[in-house]
Amino acid sequence: MFHIKSLEMVHWDYWQRVKNIPLDAKIITIAGQNGSGKTTLLDALRTLFGLDCSMGRSYKHYARHAGQQISWLRAVVDNRAVGRQLSNRPFRGSGFFSEDEVTLFCQIQKNGGDWKRQYLMRGGVVDIEEVQDASDWLGLDAYRKRLAGAGLSQAMAKVLALEQGETDKLCEYAPRQLLDLVFQVFGDKEVLDAYDEAKKHQRDTETELQRFEAELESAQTNQERLRLRAANFHQWEGLVKEQRDLQEEILPTLQYHEIREKAAVTSAALRETRATLSNQDAQLSDKRAEVAQRAAAVSAAHQQETALEEEKAVLEQRLNDINAKLKPLESMLEQKARLQKLAADAGADIADVATELEQKEAEYMRLRQERDALASRIAADRSAIAALESKSALPDPENVRSMRRALDDAKIEHVMLPDIVEVTDSRWQGAVEGVLRGYTSVVLLASARDTAGAYRIAEKERYGHFIVADRVKAPEVKDKSLLSAVRFTAPAPGWLIEQLARITRVDSVEAGAKLSNNEEWITPEAYHRERRGGRSLFVEPSRYRFGDAGRMLRLAALQASLPKLEAQEDQLTLKIGKLAGEVSALKARIAGVDAAKELVARQAEFEEAERNAAPLKAARMEVGSRLGELFPLTKKATEERTLADNNWQYAKRALADADSHVRTANKRYEEERAGHAGKLVELRKTWRHLPHSWRNPARRQALVEEHQNAHQVELRLKHLAVDLARDDWETDSTVVDQYVRLSSLLQGRQAETEERRYQNNRAIEATANARGAYIERLRYTIKTYSRNIKELGELAGIEVHTDPVRLENDDLLLAQAGLHVRFKFDGKGPIGLNDGEASGGQQVMKSLILLIGLLKSDEGSGGFVFIDEPFAHLDIRNIQLVGEFLKNTDAQYLMTTPLTHNTDVYDPSELTLITSKKKKDTHWAQPIFVLQRRRDAEAA
Numbered sequence: 001m002f003h004i005k006s007l008e009m010v011h012w013d014y015w016q017r018v019k020n021i022p023l024d025a026k027i028i029t030i031a032g033q034n035g036s037g038k039t040t041l042l043d044a045l046r047t048l049f050g051l052d053c054s055m056g057r058s059y060k061h062y063a064r065h066a067g068q069q070i071s072w073l074r075a076v077v078d079n080r081a082v083g084r085q086l087s088n089r090p091f092r093g094s095g096f097f098s099e100d101e102v103t104l105f106c107q108i109q110k111n112g113g114d115w116k117r118q119y120l121m122r123g124g125v126v127d128i129e130e131v132q133d134a135s136d137w138l139g140l141d142a143y144r145k146r147l148a149g150a151g152l153s154q155a156m157a158k159v160l161a162l163e164q165g166e167t168d169k170l171c172e173y174a175p176r177q178l179l180d181l182v183f184q185v186f187g188d189k190e191v192l193d194a195y196d197e198a199k200k201h202q203r204d205t206e207t208e209l210q211r212f213e214a215e216l217e218s219a220q221t222n223q224e225r226l227r228l229r230a231a232n233f234h235q236w237e238g239l240v241k242e243q244r245d246l247q248e249e250i251l252p253t254l255q256y257h258e259i260r261e262k263a264a265v266t267s268a269a270l271r272e273t274r275a276t277l278s279n280q281d282a283q284l285s286d287k288r289a290e291v292a293q294r295a296a297a298v299s300a301a302h303q304q305e306t307a308l309e310e311e312k313a314v315l316e317q318r319l320n321d322i323n324a325k326l327k328p329l330e331s332m333l334e335q336k337a338r339l340q341k342l343a344a345d346a347g348a349d350i351a352d353v354a355t356e357l358e359q360k361e362a363e364y365m366r367l368r369q370e371r372d373a374l375a376s377r378i379a380a381d382r383s384a385i386a387a388l389e390s391k392s393a394l395p396d397p398e399n400v401r402s403m404r405r406a407l408d409d410a411k412i413e414h415v416m417l418p419d420i421v422e423v424t425d426s427r428w429q430g431a432v433e434g435v436l437r438g439y440t441s442v443v444l445l446a447s448a449r450d451t452a453g454a455y456r457i458a459e460k461e462r463y464g465h466f467i468v469a470d471r472v473k474a475p476e477v478k479d480k481s482l483l484s485a486v487r488f489t490a491p492a493p494g495w496l497i498e499q500l501a502r503i504t505r506v507d508s509v510e511a512g513a514k515l516s517n518n519e520e521w522i523t524p525e526a527y528h529r530e531r532r533g534g535r536s537l538f539v540e541p542s543r544y545r546f547g548d549a550g551r552m553l554r555l556a557a558l559q560a561s562l563p564k565l566e567a568q569e570d571q572l573t574l575k576i577g578k579l580a581g582e583v584s585a586l587k588a589r590i591a592g593v594d595a596a597k598e599l600v601a602r603q604a605e606f607e608e609a610e611r612n613a614a615p616l617k618a619a620r621m622e623v624g625s626r627l628g629e630l631f632p633l634t635k636k637a638t639e640e641r642t643l644a645d646n647n648w649q650y651a652k653r654a655l656a657d658a659d660s661h662v663r664t665a666n667k668r669y670e671e672e673r674a675g676h677a678g679k680l681v682e683l684r685k686t687w688r689h690l691p692h693s694w695r696n697p698a699r700r701q702a703l704v705e706e707h708q709n710a711h712q713v714e715l716r717l718k719h720l721a722v723d724l725a726r727d728d729w730e731t732d733s734t735v736v737d738q739y740v741r742l743s744s745l746l747q748g749r750q751a752e753t754e755e756r757r758y759q760n761n762r763a764i765e766a767t768a769n770a771r772g773a774y775i776e777r778l779r780y781t782i783k784t785y786s787r788n789i790k791e792l793g794e795l796a797g798i799e800v801h802t803d804p805v806r807l808e809n810d811d812l813l814l815a816q817a818g819l820h821v822r823f824k825f826d827g828k829g830p831i832g833l834n835d836g837e838a839s840g841g842q843q844v845m846k847s848l849i850l851l852i853g854l855l856k857s858d859e860g861s862g863g864f865v866f867i868d869e870p871f872a873h874l875d876i877r878n879i880q881l882v883g884e885f886l887k888n889t890d891a892q893y894l895m896t897t898p899l900t901h902n903t904d905v906y907d908p909s910e911l912t913l914i915t916s917k918k919k920k921d922t923h924w925a926q927p928i929f930v931l932q933r934r935r936d937a938e939a940a
Contacts, residue, residue, distance in 0.1 A: 001090060001151030001152065001156070002077045002078045002090040002150055002151060003024070003078040003864055004023045004076075004864055004894075005022075005023060005024040005075075005077060005101065006020050006021060006024065006075065006076045007020075007021040007045065007048075007074070008020055008021065008072070008073070009021075009044050009072070009073055010073075010074075011063070011066035011072065012044050012063075012066065012071055013925075014037070014066070014918045014923075015927075018927060018928055021913065021930070022911060022930060022932070023075075023894070025892075025909075025932070026887075026891075026892055026893070026910055027886055027887070027892075027910055027911075028894045028909065029896075029906055030894065030912075031899055032899065032914055032917075033898065033899055033917050036915040036916055037928075038896040038897075038915055039054060039896065040062065041913070041915065041928070042054070043057060043059075045894070046866070047062075047106060047108075047117070048073040050119070050140055059108055059115070059117055060114075060115040063110070067923075069109065070107065070108065070109045071107075071108040071109075072106070072107060073105070073106040074127075074128055075103070076102070076104075077101070077102050077103075078100070079091045079099055079100055079102045080100050090150035091149075091150050093146065094121055099124050101123075101124055101125055102121060103121070103123075103126040104119070104120075104121060105119065105128070105131055106119055107120070107137070120134055120136065121138070121143075170847040171847045171850060172833070174818065174833075175818025175819050176816070176818040178818070178819045178821070178833070179805065181854070182782065182785045185854040186781045186784070186785070188777065188778055191777070192774075192778075199764075199811075202760060202764050209756060209757050209760060212749075212753050213753060216746070219742065219746055222742065223739065230735050230739045232728075232729060233729075233731070233732070233735055236724070236730060236731060243717060246713050246717055250703055250707060251710055251713045251714065253690070253703055254700075254709060255710045256690055256700075257700040257703070257704065259683055260683075263679065267676065270669065270673055277662065277666060277669060280658070280661070280662045280665065281662065283658065284658055284659060284662060287651070287654060287655040287658055290651050291651045291652055294647050294648040294651045295648055297647070298641070298647075298648045301644040302641050304640070304641070305634070308633055308637050312627065312631075312634060315623050315626055315627050315630065316627065319620065319624065322619050322620045322623065329612055329616070332605065332609045333609055333610065360579055360582050360583045363579055364576065364579040364580060364583055367572055367576045367579065368576055370572060371572040371573065374572065378566060381558050381562055381565065382562070385558050385559060385562070399461070399464070400416075403443070403457070403461050403463045404416075406457045407457060410453055410454075412445065412446075412450045412453055413445070413446035413447065413450070414443050414444060414445050414446060414454070415490065416440075416442070416444070417436070417441075417496075418440060418547075419489075420488050420489045421489075421492075421546040421547055422486070422488075422489060423546060424486065424487050428485040428505060428524060429544065429546075429553060430525065431522045431523070431526045431528075431537075432485065432546055432547075433544050433545070434526035434528065434536075434538060435522065435526075435528065435537060437539055439496065440545050442465055442468060442493075443465065443467050444471060445467065445468065448469040448470065450469070451467070451469040454467045455467060466493075468493045470493065471490075471491035472497065473491050474487075474488040474497050475497075477501070480504050481500065481503060481504060481505065482501075482503040483497065483500035483501040483503075485505065486500055504520065504522075505524075506521045507523070508523060509523060512527075512529055526539065540557065541553045542557035542558045544557075775808070779805075782802075782805050782807075785819075786802040789821065789849050792849045792852055796845055796885040798823055798825055798849070799823065800821065800822075801822045801824075801830065802819060802820065802821050803819075803820040803821075805818070805819055820833075821833055823838070823845075823846055825838075845882060845885060849885075852891055867894070868895075868896050869896050869897055883908035886908050895909075909933065911931070911932050912930070912933075913930055914928065914929040914931065915928055916929075
């Protein structure tokens with residue numbers, strides 16, 4: 001790698017022009033105050049070599065500070081051959097084979113609102129003024145490639161770009177990062193990247209092959225889809241042909257065949273119908289004869305029944321005459337038997353029997369009156385229950401019914417007070433019933449103009465209840481008055497509304513007693529207190545009359561009390577029956593005293609009655625016996641007459657039905673015959689166009705065997721129509737050609753894909769074999785670098801050891817490989833790269849050893865290194881150790897340091913550049929001062 005010999009800056013940051021800063025020394029120290037431009041000077045070198053500036057700055061930052069349109073950077077670098085071979089000059093790749101020095105230029109120019117930079121190389125020492133009109137400027141990428149050919153690789157560029165205070169960062173690399181950096185610097189990384197690029201290309205080829213295979217598979221799928229579409233088209237084509245054949249040929253032929261067959265069947269059926277009608281005409285004659293025969297049988301049965309009924313009527317009349325004559329005689333004989341029985345029972349004390357009879361008769365009459373009253377009440381309750389269940393009007397007293405009839409006769413519209421009253425709170429039903437009990441029969445007139453007429457009728461009927469014409473609408477109140485528990489469905493008397501409004505509802509007598517003396521109240525049990533005092537207005541629920549709730553309570557009470565009343569009536573009936581028997585017995589005993597006298601007095605009368613009754617009884621027995629014989633005979637005659645009549649009626653209906661059926665059949669036969677004849681004519685006209693070959697019997701029979709009948713063909717046509725109506729049919733005939741062309745194309749593509757896969761597999765195998773052979777080169781690089789850092793460690797008095805690196809021809813192992821380096825300071829235990837056990841000076845030493853080891857080659861060290869404040873935070877001893885180490889190495893170092901009282905930092909320097917801070921009153925900064933160590937002092 002090349003060294004830097006001099007630097008020139010024009011309009012760089014706040015330097016107007018600094019010419020020919022000497023840098024041709026091994027160790028160069030840049031000293032100055034903080035902010036005096038030390039890092040700015042290093043960033044100028046970084047920009048000149050195409051590197052990134054430090055601390056997040058850029059070349060634009062420094063060019064803007066100058067305030068000019070253009071800035072220049074110029075450096076002269078060493079191009080001497082490494083070793084004895086002149087072909088090893090650093091810039092030989094850029095065409096400089098004979099020059100020992102090369103001049104590098106960087107021009108930064110403002111282009112519009114932005115800055116851009118361009119680079120130039122010239123052999124020898126060339127000034128800026130000599131390249132003003134140059135035309136072979138290089139871009140950044142091309143310039144970096146030329147510098148990389150001169151030894152400034154990307155890895156070295158990364159190291160040179162380390163910022164201030166980060167000179168110890170190299171020892172913080174992970175083993176994998178350090179190994180990767182070694183491969184980059186020694187050029188192995190490019191080879192590995194080339195192998196990776198080859199593998200990537202092969203993977204891309206593999207991906208492309210997979211894509212081709214996927215496309216091939218997709219094309220094969222498309223081929224299969226086309227094959228299915230072609231098959232679908234052939235199927236659709238076959239169905240269309242079948243539909244056309246069925247519709248145009250087969251269906252008409254089968255229809256013609258079926259019509260002909262049906263006509264033949266119809267002709268045969270008409271002949272059979274004609275024969276059947278002839279038979280039915282003969283059967284009608286037989287049925288007419290049967291009807292005449294059954295009519296004669298009905299006439300004979302009717303005559304027999306009539307004769308028996310006439311005889312029965314004569315005998316019944318005779319029996320009635322005998323009974324009429326015998327009845328008084330039998331009554332007289334019954335009186336004789338009763339008198340004989342009374343005469344036999346007589347014999348007790350008549351006075352005592354008479355007294356007892358009087359007592360029993362009195363008790364008997366009392367119980368009968370009580371039972372009659374109870375029966376009347378039960379009848380009234382039953383009537384009330386029936387009226388309540390049917391929701392009709394309750395029966396009114398007689399005087400009310402009479403008054404209402406008179407009003408109805410006079411056409412006077414009216415209602416009764418119970419008809420317009422509804423109790424809204426069932427708890428106060430009893431209280432309302434008690435208050436309104438005296439007003440049950442109040443009559444309410446519909447119109448005031450009927451008042452006079454109603455009064456006249458009430459006067460005439462002596463009606464003792466109010467007739468009211470003046471009515472008002474009752475207000476709706478929600479208070480403690482009895483009126484709030486009542487709802488009037490029509491206008492009511494004003495005085496009644498006022499009376500209900502005056503009465504206060506209280507829960508108990510005690511609560512009412514707490515009210516004032518002049519306040520009127522009532523309890524739910526209908527105890528009423530008014531100005532005259534208190535009294536109970538309790539009404540039995542069975543006598544409620546007001547409102548639907550009252551009707552329901554009354555119905556329930558009546559239904560509950562009715563069984564008790566009926567049980568009482570049954571008990572009274574038993575007692576009355578028993579007393580009636582006792583009274584009859586006592587009366588019979590009294591009557592037996594006179595019975596003997598009456599028997600003696602009527603002896604002749606009773607004997608005459610017995611003589612006259614004997615022949616009458618004998619005649620009655622004779623007539624009764626005959627009537628007994630006539631009853632079954634009459635019954636049998638009636639049954640025979642009924643049976644004969646039924647048979648006659650059945651025969652007449654059968655004859656009528658048969659006659660009607662024959663007439664209908666004849667009519668239908670004539671209609672069918674005429675219709676058949678017309679169809680035959682129409683058939684001949686309609687099917688004349690049918691080809692003769694289709695009408696051939698053999699052809700028609702073959703179609704019948706194949707398709708059965710026209711109905712089956714029509715069903716098949718409907719099925720075909722439904723199938724062909726689907727939208728998944730392929731109707732494009734070109735799909736067959738597409739399938740053939742795609743099949744041919746796929747054969748060629750499949751062969752091409754197989755050939756490319758074979759070639760890619762061979763390339764993968766060759767790449768793997770080549771990288772496996774290159775592994776030895778990687779092992780040699782690691783061995784060389786390990787030797788370099790070990791030798792540098794010996795110069796610094798530090799033991800450096802590297803662990804063997806496992807390198808195999810495997811992607812995973814190469815990706816995981818790392819370079820583990822351990823250091824021993826002052827005979828102490830080993831320290832790793834970044835294990836936290838090293839001091840600040842040891843960190844700097846480790847980083848410098850690892851860094852300078854990258855610059856060494858077989859022919860020796862070379863190149864340059866930017867180190868920004870390497871002595872920061874180091875003590876005197878560590879500064880001396882670092883300085884001695886730098887002296888013993890063969891690289892070019894450009895170091896920065898702040899002004900410090902510790903002069904040891906300048907000890908290793910051959911050249912010292914001193915920067916100064918810009919003064920406030922000047923635009924440009926002061927020049928850079930140069931201090932160079934005298935050669936004789938260094939030798940001494």
